[in-house]
Amino acid sequence: xxxxxxxxxxxxxxxxxxxxxxxxxxxxxxxxxxxxxxxxxxxxxxxxxxxxxxxxxxxxxxxxxxxxxxxxxxxxxxxxxxxxxxxxxxxxxxxxxxxx
Numbered sequence: 001x002x003x004x005x006x007x008x009x010x011x012x013x014x015x016x017x018x019x020x021x022x023x024x025x026x027x028x029x030x031x032x033x034x035x036x037x038x039x040x041x042x043x044x045x046x047x048x049x050x051x052x053x054x055x056x057x058x059x060x061x062x063x064x065x066x067x068x069x070x071x072x073x074x075x076x077x078x079x080x081x082x083x084x085x086x087x088x089x090x091x092x093x094x095x096x097x098x099x100x
Contacts (some may be wrong), residue, residue, distance in 0.1 A: 002089055004097075007091055009034065029053040036060040039067055046072040057085045062089050 002008055002019060009032075010018035010069035013025040024030050027037065027049070037044060037053040040054065053061055054076065061076045063069065063085040073083045 001093065027056050027058075030056070034058050035039060036062055036089075038062045038064065040064050041067070043067055047075070050076045050081075053081065060084070062087070064088060082084045 004026070006019060009021040009030055010020055010021055011027055011030070012018060012023050015023040017023055027034065034053075034056055035058065036051065037058045037060070039049055041049065046063065046067065049081055050061055050069075050072040058081060060082045060083070061073070063073075063083075065086055065088050068085050076083050
């Protein structure tokens, strides 16, 4: 996604840098607006991530392939976020880029 021009802000409390970008310990530590929160964690971690995404004003929750949490999705949607589950953002981007 970086090669396609998208900025990725990594969140991982165990790392200081990922993909050449400063890594933050949690969503609330990111000092700028976040449009999409792309979740690569197991489903049991999704509700807390969704709550943090709501608090920071994210617009989209994207759960990667294999990540599904219906209750958290409903919570995000009720807060006005768009939700995508069990899909790879890179695969979708490639598919849509080649469709046009």
